[in-house]
Amino acid sequence: MTGFSRRRFIAGAAGASAAIGMPQIAYGQAAARVVVIGGGFGGATTARFLKKASPQLNVTLVEPNRRFVTCPYSNLVIGGWRKLDQISFGYDRLAKAGIAVVHDTAAAIEHDRKRVRLAGGRMLPYDRLIVSPGIDLRWGAIAGYDEKAASLMPHAWKAGEQTLLLRRQLESMPDGGLFVMAAPANPFRCPPGPYERISMVASYLKQSKPRSKVLVLDAKENFSKQPLFQDAWAKLYPGMIEWVPVGKDGKVVKVDPKAKTVETEFGQVHKAAVANVIPPQFAGKIARDSGLADQSGWCPIDPTSFESRLVKGIHVVGDATIAAPMPKSGFAANSQGKVAAAAAVAMLQGKALGPIGMVNTCYSHVGKDYAISVANVFRVVPDRGLIEVPDSGGTSPRQWEDENRRLESVYADGWYASITGEMFG
Amino acid sequence: MKIHIIVAGIVALAVAPASAQTADVSILASTCSGCHGANADGSGGIPGLKGQQQAYIADQLKAFKGGSRPATVMNRLAKGYTDEEIAGLALHFSRLK
Numbered sequence: 001m002t003g004f005s006r007r008r009f010i011a012g013a014a015g016a017s018a019a020i021g022m023p024q025i026a027y028g029q030a031a032a033r034v035v036v037i038g039g040g041f042g043g044a045t046t047a048r049f050l051k052k053a054s055p056q057l058n059v060t061l062v063e064p065n066r067r068f069v070t071c072p073y074s075n076l077v078i079g080g081w082r083k084l085d086q087i088s089f090g091y092d093r094l095a096k097a098g099i100a101v102v103h104d105t106a107a108a109i110e111h112d113r114k115r116v117r118l119a120g121g122r123m124l125p126y127d128r129l130i131v132s133p134g135i136d137l138r139w140g141a142i143a144g145y146d147e148k149a150a151s152l153m154p155h156a157w158k159a160g161e162q163t164l165l166l167r168r169q170l171e172s173m174p175d176g177g178l179f180v181m182a183a184p185a186n187p188f189r190c191p192p193g194p195y196e197r198i199s200m201v202a203s204y205l206k207q208s209k210p211r212s213k214v215l216v217l218d219a220k221e222n223f224s225k226q227p228l229f230q231d232a233w234a235k236l237y238p239g240m241i242e243w244v245p246v247g248k249d250g251k252v253v254k255v256d257p258k259a260k261t262v263e264t265e266f267g268q269v270h271k272a273a274v275a276n277v278i279p280p281q282f283a284g285k286i287a288r289d290s291g292l293a294d295q296s297g298w299c300p301i302d303p304t305s306f307e308s309r310l311v312k313g314i315h316v317v318g319d320a321t322i323a324a325p326m327p328k329s330g331f332a333a334n335s336q337g338k339v340a341a342a343a344a345v346a347m348l349q350g351k352a353l354g355p356i357g358m359v360n361t362c363y364s365h366v367g368k369d370y371a372i373s374v375a376n377v378f379r380v381v382p383d384r385g386l387i388e389v390p391d392s393g394g395t396s397p398r399q400w401e402d403e404n405r406r407l408e409s410v411y412a413d414g415w416y417a418s419i420t421g422e423m424f425g
Numbered sequence: 426m427k428i429h430i431i432v433a434g435i436v437a438l439a440v441a442p443a444s445a446q447t448a449d450v451s452i453l454a455s456t457c458s459g460c461h462g463a464n465a466d467g468s469g470g471i472p473g474l475k476g477q478q479q480a481y482i483a484d485q486l487k488a489f490k491g492g493s494r495p496a497t498v499m500n501r502l503a504k505g506y507t508d509e510e511i512a513g514l515a516l517h518f519s520r521l522k
Contacts, residue, residue, distance in 0.1 A: 393501050411471055418468040
């Protein structure tokens with residue numbers, strides 16, 4: 001820590017900003033330091049909005065990768081609709097916006113000393129810390145499914161090399177082969193993601209390998225936008241996709257990557273040509289190692305600020321949080337990052353933040369000129385916490401004109417351009 | 426950028442939350458950019474909001490909310506906004522430059 005007193009700093013900042021009547025922080029000598037760990041949807045948004053709210057703020061973003069590959073739209077790469085380059089983004093524009101981008105891994109959070117230790121050895125002191133760690137896969141939760149197995153049976157649940165691997169396996173799959181997906185129980189990253197992926201895989205197979213079949217083995221009884229997906233599958237890919245819920249022995253408990261077999265709870269063994277195993281997940285390692293996650297493996301937060309309920313002074317955003325009824329989606333992480341940024345700035349100023357409203361809008365492509373969506377409005381209500389506003393939001397209607405499905409595919413592309421542009425453009 | 430911040434500040438003051446049920450408009454408005462673009466100037470088929478007439482934005486949001494204007498997604502979202510939030514959003518986007 002530098003020599004200045006935190007109490008004095010907060011009092012001074014609040015006084016100065018009240019005097020000029022603007023939501024900015026004027027510090028005199030030292031600008032407050034905010035460190036953001038993780039440069040995905042939650043972290044990149046938070047960093048950008050911290051800087052927007054308060055240009056003088058000293059914002060450092062810690063992210064090991066030089067390029068970020070979005071999970072949204074990675075299913076389109078698997079389906080052959082987009083190239084990986086088109087969903088990959090660098091951090092140049094964040095640096096241009098005045099954010100110090102450090103390509104290193106956060107090794108530890110020393111919250112008693114208010115600093116982050118990087119794997120490279122550097123220490124980053126902070127006045128407030130925002131952690132957007134994403135998810136880690138629970139290796140071994142499915143017997144035989146570890147990091148090595150993922151090179152034979154890709155999860156492709158973190159976009160990048162895994163996405164390309166699954167695409168290559170699909171391309172070399174023989175016509176008439178069986179594509180098997182193991183889908184996880186709730187909660188997990190991107191609730192409609194597995195089913196958008198199934199749609200993309202089916203669109204590719206229908207065109208290139210029409211005798212092939214798709215089997216979804218699911219560890220749950222129902223899934224996001226289920227009637228809409230199943231209507232689309234029946235219409236666009238009739239007879240190709242079979243979905244097996246947990247109650248019909250859909251839960252995969254064991255895999256043999258070399259034999260390309262997956263085994264369910266009651267001992268059925270399915271031999272796959274291509275197996276896509278999406279295992280159970282939990283909050284990213286830095287959050288679990290730093291006392292930010294509870295026994296569930298996820299991070300409890302106060303929804304008015306996204307400050308951790310377990311460690312004061314640290315905010316957690318994105319898929320790692322327990323923020324139900326908000327889904328673990330890129331849009332939710334983006335909304336949460338905006339709240340966390342506003343909250344961190346307000347707290348540095350010694351001010352309270354106004355009531356919180358947030359939005360989620362999530363599109364899934366299911367075929368050419370055919371997309372479906374879910375939209376939600378959330379607010380934080382005293383005594384009840386984070387709720388979805390009653391009688392609002394919901395999915396696209398089941399009975400709908402083709403033109404509206406087409407429009408949703410256009411809007412989905414517009415959504416993707418907007419949200420990635422806001423973070424990386 | 427500067428203008429944006431100042432305007433957000435003015436809007437936050439002008440449309441101070443009437444109750445705990447009405448969200449801070451500057452934060453709520455920031456979530457619109459997830460689809461409508463970082464500067465609210467639209468994207469692909471999604472229309473821009475920046476600099477639209479205040480009354481027009483308010484009327485459209487009310488029409489989405491009430492169901493008189495057909496939509497794919499905005500009707501579902503507008504049903505989640507209070508009348509105060511709609512007024513605040515309309516002022517916010519009409520003042521963006």
